[in-house]
Amino acid sequence: MKSKAVKKNKTVIKEIIKALMKAKRVLIIGHANPDGDSLGSQLGVAELLDTKHIEYEIVNEGVIPGKYAFLPGIDRIRNIDNYQAKGSSFDTAVFIECSNLERIGNVQTLVNNGCKIINIDHHQDNSNFGDINFLDFEAAAAGEMVYELILDGGFEISKNMATNLYTAILTDTGRFHYKSTTPKSMRVAADLLDKGASSSRITDEIYYKQSINSLALTGAVLQGLEYFLDNRVCFMSIDNALLEKTKTTKADTDGLVNYALRAEGVLVGVLFSDKGPGVTKASFRSQNHISIVDVAGKHGGGGHKNACGCTLNMPVDEAQEIIVKEIEELLDGAS
Numbered sequence: 001m002k003s004k005a006v007k008k009n010k011t012v013i014k015e016i017i018k019a020l021m022k023a024k025r026v027l028i029i030g031h032a033n034p035d036g037d038s039l040g041s042q043l044g045v046a047e048l049l050d051t052k053h054i055e056y057e058i059v060n061e062g063v064i065p066g067k068y069a070f071l072p073g074i075d076r077i078r079n080i081d082n083y084q085a086k087g088s089s090f091d092t093a094v095f096i097e098c099s100n101l102e103r104i105g106n107v108q109t110l111v112n113n114g115c116k117i118i119n120i121d122h123h124q125d126n127s128n129f130g131d132i133n134f135l136d137f138e139a140a141a142a143g144e145m146v147y148e149l150i151l152d153g154g155f156e157i158s159k160n161m162a163t164n165l166y167t168a169i170l171t172d173t174g175r176f177h178y179k180s181t182t183p184k185s186m187r188v189a190a191d192l193l194d195k196g197a198s199s200s201r202i203t204d205e206i207y208y209k210q211s212i213n214s215l216a217l218t219g220a221v222l223q224g225l226e227y228f229l230d231n232r233v234c235f236m237s238i239d240n241a242l243l244e245k246t247k248t249t250k251a252d253t254d255g256l257v258n259y260a261l262r263a264e265g266v267l268v269g270v271l272f273s274d275k276g277p278g279v280t281k282a283s284f285r286s287q288n289h290i291s292i293v294d295v296a297g298k299h300g301g302g303g304h305k306n307a308c309g310c311t312l313n314m315p316v317d318e319a320q321e322i323i324v325k326e327i328e329e330l331l332d333g334a335s
């Protein structure tokens, strides 16, 4: 079974490399509001194209969290909000870790009819939307897949690629913490260290450097934690007033939700963000043995079993009332 999957990967990789080498102008895209895996993987693909002088643009929707500013080539990533299309249109588009076409947000406007779509993803709910689909649900990060693409495609991993791909794997495994981390993730990461990535520097940049304002936001959010259902559930909330007070932006909230699962005994953590009048975003985290994704699914959201989200068309307090009831049903059903 496993060797079959590997064989399949190699065939798809060959197809992707063939398509990329023929391409005139490539669009590289990740999902809206990029994370470390998305950014590192996109930059890995970009550098692969650099080696053959193939023209490309990387365009994303949403703000790049400041902690990724150190990634080599990060300034090549354009924001769709101020992107001015110039030159000929794209004949090939590489989608990195997007479950479906819609995940790229407004970047869709750059994907023309007839554009060859290459879909590289590790999310189980991927809709297989590409002309070429490279899907590996066992990969802990898309970065592991791009690593394979580069090496099995006959290219070398440079120091910059190693830094970008190590970042992708480090962040998507929560520093090799999540259950998704496999021996293969560690082997790939080890090889990336051999190829020049600096584990201490990357970890410092992403996890230990925080602006004074962002640290103040973290403190305020932790002060406001609320516990329910015998401390099995923890709610965290962020609204615009708090962001203004701490002089922070949405990008500073990246990763904060993980604190909601931190207290002993907590099984489900939820971050509620006020998205304007009557709109609330809920981000869920749960312990390994609890799957929370169905609660997000009830409200049209989705994601992974232990990390997912949804948007509710109601104010935060109403959303909290509904969600706590749904989590209660889930936990009592599970026990």
Ligand SMILES: [Mn+2]
Binding pocket: 037, 038, 097, 122, 140, 141, 142, 172
């Ligand atoms: Mn990912």
